[in-house]
Amino acid sequence: MSATSTNGAVAAKKSGSFSLIKVLLEGRAFFALIAIILAFSSMSPNYASVGNFLIMANHVAIFGLLAIGMLLVILNGGIDLSVGSVLGLSGVFAGWLMQGVEVGNVIIYPPVWAVVVLTLCVGATVGVVNGILVAVFKVPAFVATLGSLYVARGIGLLMTNGLTYNNLSGDPSLGNTGFDWLGFNRLASVPIGVIIFAVIAVATAMLLTRSAFGRWLYASGGNERAAQLSGVPVKRVQVIVYMLSGVCASVAGLVLSSQLTSAGPTAGTTYELTAIAAVVIGGAALTGGRGTVLGTVLGAFVIGFLSDGLVIIGVSAYWQTVFTGAVIVLAVLLNSIQYGGTRRS
């Protein structure tokens, strides 16, 4: 019987430390971020300054916007590979509008607000097409969005003939100035891009946690059949999710081309992978139904602060790639520990 009592002691100890492990697991993106900041601050005096944080946050905003859209799709149990291309296409489309559009014999220069709205419509359209392919025609999300990855990129290249629009600042005499406001201006010294990212993150978090739509999304990602039988309009949810992802990608495209004051058709290549990585590091499950905005935002910061930090301390770009990959694998590993452990066999 002595074996029994030691067993008991071991088990008791386990359940005591279990909660600590759980806290570490659940907050892993947060702790990773703290660790990154501490590590780089000790290696470089320039890293931990407000100015540098704001610059890095500006970079993070681009990935973060894509990642929030991606989170919605992943919560639904899908994936959206087209966001990088949509980002590129949106920039090109905005650039094309800023150069003036020929209608008949007149050239129209739409004001910036119209450029923004029309560009967002482009992203929404690509998203809706993705959504309809997935929800109605039952094309696997991976394949459907892989297709639009190519198509959107191709259209961007066709529109510019492979060239880059360099002059996006508009002309006061034409009344279309202000495009660079998105990328260059600051509100209380915070870049506009970061503010847009924050606003969209908060709005999405509210959508997910407080609205019926959010509940529908979690339910249909967790078990589509059960959700449908409980009255969740699963197809509508699916289409909307891809549409929102497309819109987020367009917003990112606008912010990026405004930051660069140029719009190239190859902008955002492979960004979809970074976005997926941010979502996964943030603790979302690729099988759907689990994940939070906060986690995803932290995930985006982890990736952004890590790669910028590596640049600041002068690590080569090749090593950056290796580090990013290692972080992703580690994150997925922790995901499977977290979700594998709580499921009942």
Next chain:
Amino acid sequence: MRLPIHEETPTETPDIAEVVLAARHVTKSFGAVRALKGVNFDVHRGHVTTLFGENGAGKSTLMKILSGVQKPTTGEIILDGQPVELGSTTEAQELGICIIHQELSLAPNLTVRDNIFMGREIRGRFGVDYAEEERQVRKLMEELEEDIDPLAKVEDLRLGQQQIVEIARALSVDARILIMDEPTSALSAAEVEVLFKVIHDLKAKGVSIVYISHHLEEALTITDHAVVLRDGTMTAYAPRAEIDLEWIVRNMVGENFDLGSPPEGYDFGAPALTVKGLSVPSHTDGELAVDAMDLDVKAGEIVCIYGLMGAGRTELLECAAGRIKPVAGSVELHGQDVSKLSISDRIQSGLVLVPEDRQRDGLVQTMTVGRNLSLASIQNFTRGLFTSRKEEAVIVEDSIRDVTVKTDGPEAMIGSLSGGNQQKVVIGKMLVTDPSVIMLDEPSRGIDIGAKAEVFRILAERAREGLAVVYTTSEVSECLSIAHRIIVMRRGKISAEFSHDTTKEAIMAASGESLVH
């Protein structure tokens, strides 16, 4: 509380001649939940030991421990007099212990054959010997008197057939200790009888069996030794000769329950649900699962649909709920044609379905108990853009109380609930939408007798207030409880209709059950 404990009470060291597998002082905790609190349990050699207990008593947990699925927190397992450590199901299987799980554990995308031999493939000279596997599956199906194609995909099978596959898989192992955790919850009476014949044969071969069921009468017919578990503690042990139904119920829940009688003393209202000439194609072959059915249920009326597996009950209800499209006919709700409406619109207008398969159609495993309960009624607590947490909490708390879900609280994950309590969540979820017509497909699947009585009591109460109720069952005794009217379905058609003062024999004869034997 000390209940009289019989001399069958396990002794500190099990008698090897009598007891093949034993648990001693076994406890199991999940975080703060103590599922088992020091349990002694004997599996009698070559006999059927039946384990009774309410939902959440800890039956499945104990069985998982005995079959190597989970490890006990403390305590020991003794096999043939020797303490053993069961590290995994494979280890347990090697020692001859096999389990049929309460929640099916099949891979839906694989065939019946591949599921049965999963992880134990028969090797031939050129890889897996599929022909031999198929032959063995056919033999098993013959033994179980089932007509299931070994090459059919499991996801194409009805729930009951899937359960047969689960049973066949356990039988194919040739275990000497076979644990059956609610193997019959989705089977019809005829199939249960076949299974019992198989159990008798196994016993004759010296196999020891542990049996768990909430169908108490049925379980009594094969029991040799009865054991009652209550709240993680053993409360009674007795040989078959000394017990009866009343004994079980008394030890299980402390009082006798009866399933109630049809609510009376009021008039039915206008027709609430009207099905006209409804034909529904079968999921697997081109034939009609439901063949030009007519059905009329009035407000306040309770109708029970009885039938064998495959009689078309599930298809009828799923079609009425909007899940599958009919090839002909219409569904009317309070005189309005709802055939064109989506599932959510039907729920909004008061027509709801409690599905049969809770894992596949009822629950979202990634969500908590509370969110599962409120899923179908989100609109009811959405104010403008946002959901009201306060109102949701009220709905959820009420519902947990109403259908008596045993849980840590609304924030517990749904997967931490016992099987029966998960079923109660599925029922509760639909009741809180405040429907005017509720259809329940096998609502009593896996819930204990107390909970069953509770669910029926709630339904009867709501019927009195004007709710129209349609429920299906495979247990005749449930037909003769609260239903005003009993409809027997057979091959997609109504084969007979009875009022509540009919007999079990008449119902079974009309279902075609007597023809099976």
